[in-house]
């Protein structure tokens with residue numbers, strides 16, 4: 001388990017937050033008080049998804065969106081359902097929470 005400097009309280013409800021751990025980029029999404037964490041690497045060409053800091057969701061905040069070419073991903077499982085990497089998935093990261101601190105299983 002790798003400790004991060006991200007607290008569960010740093011992630012807004014229906015929002016997202018980017019962070020780094022061990023020099024790698026990740027992002028977290030909170031939906032209905034549930035947290036999902038993915039590697040910040042689009043399966044299309046392996047670059048970071050966001051153009052604006054901490055903005056990983058579409059305008060309705062119901063899907064993860066890659067700012068580069070508009071791919072849309074399901075928040076709960078990272079599956080790409082539209083765009084150039086349709087059928088592929090974001091890499092989901094398992095994690096633990098202790099006293100609001102987030103530890104990644106990497």
Ligand code: FES
Pocket residue numbers: 042043044045046047049066067068069070071083084085
């Ligand atoms: S890099 Fe994400 S859709 Fe192209």
